[in-house]
Amino acid sequence: MSDYKKGGGMIRGIPHDTIEQSLPILAVFVAILVAVGGIVEVVPSFYLDDAEPAVEGVRPYTPLELEGYAIYRREGCFLCHSQMIRPFRDEKERYGHFSLAAESQFDHNYQWGSKRTGPELARLGGKYTDAWHIQHMRAPRSVVPESVMPNYMWLEETVLDTSKTQRRMEVLAMMNVPYSADDINNWEVDLKAQAAVDDGEGEDDLRARYERRKWVNSDGEVTQWTESFEPTPINVRAFDADASDVTELDALIAYLQMLGTSVHFEEGVDYYHDKFGQPYRK
Amino acid sequence: MSSVAEKEQYNYDIVKFCVITGIIMGVIGTAVGTWIASELAWPFLNFDIAEISFGRLRPVHTNTVIFGFGGFLLYGAGLYMVQHTTHARVRLEKLAWAAVILWFVAILCVWITLPLGITQAKEYHEAEWWIDLIMAASWVCFTISFLATIAARKMSHIYVGLWFFISMLFMVTYIFVFNGLCIPIDMTFSYSAYAGIHDAMTQWWWGHNAVGFFLTAGFIGVMYYFVPKHANRPIYSYRLSVLHFWSLTFLYVWVGAHHLHYTAIPDWTLSLGAGMSIALIFPSWGGMINGMMTMSGAWDKLRTDPVMRFMVVALAFYGMSTFEGPLMGTKSVNALSHYTDWTVGHVHSGALGWNAMIAIGAMYHMITRMWNTEMWSAKLVNMHFWIHLTGAILYITAMWGSGVLQGLMWRAFDEYGNLVYTFADSVAAMHPFYALRATGGFLVFCGFCIMLFNTLKTISAVKAGTNVTLTAEAKA
Numbered sequence: 001m002s003d004y005k006k007g008g009g010m011i012r013g014i015p016h017d018t019i020e021q022s023l024p025i026l027a028v029f030v031a032i033l034v035a036v037g038g039i040v041e042v043v044p045s046f047y048l049d050d051a052e053p054a055v056e057g058v059r060p061y062t063p064l065e066l067e068g069y070a071i072y073r074r075e076g077c078f079l080c081h082s083q084m085i086r087p088f089r090d091e092k093e094r095y096g097h098f099s100l101a102a103e104s105q106f107d108h109n110y111q112w113g114s115k116r117t118g119p120e121l122a123r124l125g126g127k128y129t130d131a132w133h134i135q136h137m138r139a140p141r142s143v144v145p146e147s148v149m150p151n152y153m154w155l156e157e158t159v160l161d162t163s164k165t166q167r168r169m170e171v172l173a174m175m176n177v178p179y180s181a182d183d184i185n186n187w188e189v190d191l192k193a194q195a196a197v198d199d200g201e202g203e204d205d206l207r208a209r210y211e212r213r214k215w216v217n218s219d220g221e222v223t224q225w226t227e228s229f230e231p232t233p234i235n236v237r238a239f240d241a242d243a244s245d246v247t248e249l250d251a252l253i254a255y256l257q258m259l260g261t262s263v264h265f266e267e268g269v270d271y272y273h274d275k276f277g278q279p280y281r282k
Numbered sequence: 283m284s285s286v287a288e289k290e291q292y293n294y295d296i297v298k299f300c301v302i303t304g305i306i307m308g309v310i311g312t313a314v315g316t317w318i319a320s321e322l323a324w325p326f327l328n329f330d331i332a333e334i335s336f337g338r339l340r341p342v343h344t345n346t347v348i349f350g351f352g353g354f355l356l357y358g359a360g361l362y363m364v365q366h367t368t369h370a371r372v373r374l375e376k377l378a379w380a381a382v383i384l385w386f387v388a389i390l391c392v393w394i395t396l397p398l399g400i401t402q403a404k405e406y407h408e409a410e411w412w413i414d415l416i417m418a419a420s421w422v423c424f425t426i427s428f429l430a431t432i433a434a435r436k437m438s439h440i441y442v443g444l445w446f447f448i449s450m451l452f453m454v455t456y457i458f459v460f461n462g463l464c465i466p467i468d469m470t471f472s473y474s475a476y477a478g479i480h481d482a483m484t485q486w487w488w489g490h491n492a493v494g495f496f497l498t499a500g501f502i503g504v505m506y507y508f509v510p511k512h513a514n515r516p517i518y519s520y521r522l523s524v525l526h527f528w529s530l531t532f533l534y535v536w537v538g539a540h541h542l543h544y545t546a547i548p549d550w551t552l553s554l555g556a557g558m559s560i561a562l563i564f565p566s567w568g569g570m571i572n573g574m575m576t577m578s579g580a581w582d583k584l585r586t587d588p589v590m591r592f593m594v595v596a597l598a599f600y601g602m603s604t605f606e607g608p609l610m611g612t613k614s615v616n617a618l619s620h621y622t623d624w625t626v627g628h629v630h631s632g633a634l635g636w637n638a639m640i641a642i643g644a645m646y647h648m649i650t651r652m653w654n655t656e657m658w659s660a661k662l663v664n665m666h667f668w669i670h671l672t673g674a675i676l677y678i679t680a681m682w683g684s685g686v687l688q689g690l691m692w693r694a695f696d697e698y699g700n701l702v703y704t705f706a707d708s709v710a711a712m713h714p715f716y717a718l719r720a721t722g723g724f725l726v727f728c729g730f731c732i733m734l735f736n737t738l739k740t741i742s743a744v745k746a747g748t749n750v751t752l753t754a755e756a757k758a
Contacts, residue, residue, distance in 0.1 A: 016524055020439045023432050027448055030531060034453040034495075037535030037558070038460075041551050042483045051548050052479055070471065074399035076337025082621055086544035090693040093701050101479045101546035109404055109474035110481040112545060116621040116688075117322065119705040141325070146710040150321070150328035150335040164467050171465045171473050 055102040056229050057262040060177045061255070062210050063165050063191040064246070068255025070168070071248050072111065075152065083122040083259070084112035096123040097265045106177045118149060123260030130239050133253045156240050156249040162191060178215040178223070194254060195246045196238045203236050210234055232261045292365040293372045294652045296379060300358025301645050301652075303386065305734050307350030308638070312727035314343040319723045323716035333397035341401060341408040345392045347633065348406060348497070349417075353385055355641040356500045357424060360447055362648055363507040364428055367444060368435035378427040384420035388413050400470045404485050406492050407461055411472045414462045421458070425451045442523045446503030449531045453495040461488035479547055486538040494534035497637050502530075502569050508644040509573050509593050513583060518575035526568025533562045540611035543620060552613070559611025566604030573597045588664040592643035595671060599635025603628065618693070623715070624685025627678050634674035634726055642670070642733065649737055651757065655749040658739035666732045673725025676718055684715035 019025050045051040061069060072078070085091050087098040099122045104110050128136075134156065135142060140149040165187050173179040183190075190209065193202030211231050215223040225231065239253035321327045321336045328335045361372055372378050391413045395401070401408045409417065428451065432444055461484050463475035476484050510517050517523060539547065539555025574597050577583075583590040606628055610619050619625060646663060650656060657663050691711060694702040743749040 011521060011524055017439075020445075023429065023440060026440060026445065027429070027452070030445070030449045031452045033528070033532050034449060034535055035456065036532065038456070038487050041536060041539055041554060042480075042487050045480055045483060045548065045551070048548070073401065073403040075332075075335070076340060076399075076401065076403070078403060079337050079340050079405075084545050086617070086620075088544070088617065088693070090695070090701060094692075094705065099546055104478040104546070106477055108477045108481065109402070109485070110476075110478050111403075112482055112542075114405060114541065114621070115625065118709070120621075144706050146706040148322050148325045148709060148712075148716075150325060150337070151330050152335075153330065154332055164471065167467050168471075168473070171467055174465060175473070175475065176477060 052101040052105055054223055055100055055263050056225050057231060057264055058102045058105060058223070059210060059213070059215065059231075059262055060106045060172070060179060061258075062194055062206065062234060063169065063187040064194040064251050064254045065258055066168055066172075067160055067162065067165060067191070067248075068251035068253070069107075069111075070164075071155070071252045072255060077121075078111045078113040080113075080115060080117035080149070081119065081121045082113035082116050083120070085120055085122050091120070095120045096260065099260075100263060103260065103263060106172070108172060108175060108177070118147070121256070121259055125257045125259040125261035130237070130241065130253055130257070133256060134240055134249065137249060137252070154248075155252060156242075156247050158248045160246045160248050160251050162188070162246070165191060180216075183209055192246065194234065194236050195250045196236060196243050197246060199243075200236070206236065207234055229264070232258075232264070234258075291369075291371055293361070293375055293378075296372070296375070296382060297358045297362045297648060298652055300354045300361070300382060301648055302737070304351055304354035304358060304641070305645065305730065305737055307346055307354055307389070308642075308730040309727070309734055311343060311346035311351050312723060312730050314339060314346060316720060316723040316727050318343055319716065319720040323713060323720050332399070338397050338399055338401075341405075342393060342396045344406055345396065345408060346389065348492070349385075349392070350389045351641070352497060352501075352637060353389075354382075355504070355645065356450075356496070357382055357385065359504045359508070359641075359644050359648065360424075360428060360500070362652075363441075363443055363504070364431045364447070366511075367441035367507065368431055368437070370431055370434040370436055372427060373430035373434050374427040377423045381420045381424035381427065384416050384423065388416040388420060391416065395470075398470075402462075402464065402472060402474070404461065404474065404488070406489055407458075407485075410470065411462065411464055411466050412469060414458070418458065418462075421451075421455060425455070441507070442517065442520075442527065443503040443506035445527050446499045446506065449527075450495045450500040450503065453491055453499070453531075453535070457488040457491045457495075461485060482542055482545065483539070483547060483551070486541040487535075488538075490538035490541060491535060493632070494537070497632065498534065498566075499530065501637055501640055504644050505569070505573050505593070505597070505640055508640070508647050509597070510576050512587075512590055512593060512643070512647050513577055513580040515576050515578065515580045518572050518578065522568050522572045526565040526572065530562075530565035530569065533558055533565055537562055537611060540616060543613050543616040556612050556616075559608045562611075563604060563608045566607075567601060570597055570601040570604065574601075588660070588667045589643050589646045591667050592639045592646070592670075595667075596636050596639035596643060599631055599639065599674075603632040603636055606631065618689040619685060622685040622688040623681045623712070624689065627681025627685055630674070630681065631678045634670075634677060638674075638726070639670065642666070645733075649740060650752060653741060653744045653749075654751050654757075655740060655744050656752060658736055658743050658749070662732050662736040666729045666736070669725050669732065670729035673722045673727075673729065676722030676725065678722075680715045680718040680722060684712050684719075687711055687715075 019029065085095045085099045132143060137152045137155055139151050140147040166184060169179045169184045169187055173184065189202045190206045192198060193206045211234055235254060235257050240247050240249040318336055318339050361378060365372055392409050395410060396408060400410050402410055432440055464472040466472040474481050536558035537555050539551050540559045543552050577594060584594060609615050610628060646657065688708050691703045691708040696702050
C-alpha cells in the first residue's frame, strides 16, 4: 500500500496532504462536517411553530393510561405495531384519518414504530370492545386466527405496580406535559376512579381534571378549547371486566381505548395543507 | 519484520480477546435472531413466557449483532489496524482494555435487562440510561486510546482507513449522546427528553447514522485495511478515497429523515432527506468501486482463497444495498416499502451481506496473522462462506417477496373501490416467507458455529504445536 498516496498532496487546490498529516486538523474538520446535517434538519422543528400546530382536544394521559403506555413500551408493542397513519387512501379506509403531529406531542418517547407486522394502532380507541381486547390479549389467535402475536395472559393476572405513577407524572411535568401539582397529588384517586374500583367514586373529579381543561405546560403555553368544543369523554370502567382490583390489563386497555380519539376531525377542515401556513386552529 | 519482533511491537492480546468475543457474539446474536424469526413463523414458540416473547427478545437480537458482534469487530479490527498502519503499539493500553471490558459488561447488562422489559423503547438504542453510561464510558476510553495511537504514528500521513474510524468515533458520540438524553424515573425506566415529532427526528438521526457511521464508516475503514492487505494490492485510487471519504462523512448525516416519509414531520425535512439519500449513492459506490478495483491483478485469489471471497462478496452486497437504500429513500418507493418486511430485508442485505461478511473476512485474516498459522481447516472456511451466503440470500429474497407482497396487498382496491384484503389476509400470506427467512437465519447461525469451532481448533493446534505456520508470502 506504499503508493496509495501517489496522487500527490494537492487536490483541486486543497492541500489535502496537510490535512492528512495533522490529526488535529483532520479531527476538527470531521467533527464539524458530521454535525451539519443534524443541525439543519433536527433543530429547526423545536423553533418553528408550524412544525407542531396545536389541535383542539389533545390532552395528556390520565394516570391509568400513562401506566398502560408504560406497559406498551415494556412489551415492545411498537416493534410490530405502528402509530402513525400516512395520508394514503388505503390507510384512511383501513385505519382512519392520517395522524397529526399534535397527537403524539406528549409521548416521551414517540410510539410511531417502523414496522407493521401487526396492524396500525394510532386510532385503535373505540374500534373494538373491552371484551374483544381481553380475549385478544389472552389468546390472539382465538379472535384472529391468522395472528402471529404472542399471548399476553399474564397481564390480567398481574396487579398493576403503581409505585412509580407519581414519579412518572412529576418527570413528565418537568418537560412539556402540562400536569399540574393538583393532577400529580391526585394520581391515585384518579387512577382508581378510572378503573372503577370504588363504585365510581372520584369519577367526577377525574373528568374535571382531564376532560375539559385549560392546559398550561412548563413553558407557560396554554391549550385552550373553544366553548363549542365537546371533548371526548374519558373512558371510566373496569376495563378487564373485574372491578375488584387494577391489573396491568386494565391499564393497557385504558391506553389502547383512548388512542387517536382526542381530536375531532371535521368535514371541510384541511388538516394537511394548512400545515404550512397557520396552525389548524388556535 | 519477524513475528517475534511483531509480537513485541503490537498488542495482540486485546485484539485476540475482541475477535474471539466477536465470534461468540455472532453465534449468540444469530441464534436469537433465528429464534425470533421462528416466533413470527410459528407463534407457539413464544411459549407464553414474557421474557422470550417477540417484543422483548427482538432488541436482544439487534443489540447483540450490532453492538456485540459489530462492536467487538470494530474494537478488535480498529486496534489491529491502527497498530499496523501507524507502526506504533497501542497507546494508553489500560484505557483500551477498559473500553473492551466495559463494552462487554454493557452487552451482559443488555442481555439481562431487555428480556425483563427494561427498555428505552428506542430502536437500536434500547439499553436503559445507566447502560448507556457504561457504553459511553467505553466509547470515550476507546476514542482516547485510538487517537493517542494515531498521534504516536511513526510516519507522517494518517492512513485512509483511520479517517473513517475518526469520523465514526465523533459522529457516534454525537448521536448516542443526543438520542440518549432522558430523565430517569429509576433504574428501570426513563422518559426521553423529546416527544412526538422531535423524538422521531432525533431517533432516526440516531438510527440512520448508527447505520451510516457505526456500520458503514467503521466497516469501510476496516475494508480499507483488510482488502488491500489480504489481496496484497495497493488501494485502487487515492483520489477516489479522498473524495468519497469527505462526501460520505458529510452526506450520511442528512438521510435519516427518509425513515419518516409521509408522517407528521414537516415536508421540507423529508424532501431534504430524500434528496440527500439519492446523492448518497455516489460516495457509497465510490467506496465499493475503490474496494473492488483494488482486486485488480489479484482476482485469481477468489478461486483459492475463501477469505478473499468473503471480502469481495461483502463489497458486492455493499454496492447492492447502497443502491437499494437511495431507492427506498425516495418518497414514492417508500410509500410502498415503509412498514413492510422490505425494510427488514434491506437491513439484512446490509448486515448479513456487507457487515457480517467483511467482518468475518477480517476476523479470519486477523486470526491467521496474530497466531501466525493457517486455519485448522480451510475446507470449513470455504463451507462457512457458502452456508453464510446461501442463508443471507434466502433471508433477503424472502423479505423482498414478503415486503413487496405486503405493500401491494395493503393498497389493493377492487373495481368497486373497496379494499381487497383485510390486514389479517396479509399476515397469513407472510407465513411461507417467514418460514424461509427463519431457515436463512438458521444457516447464517450454522456458519458462525462452524467459524467458532474452526477458530477454537486453530488456537488449540497452535498451542499443541501441530499447526501449519503461515508462509512468508502470505504474511507479506
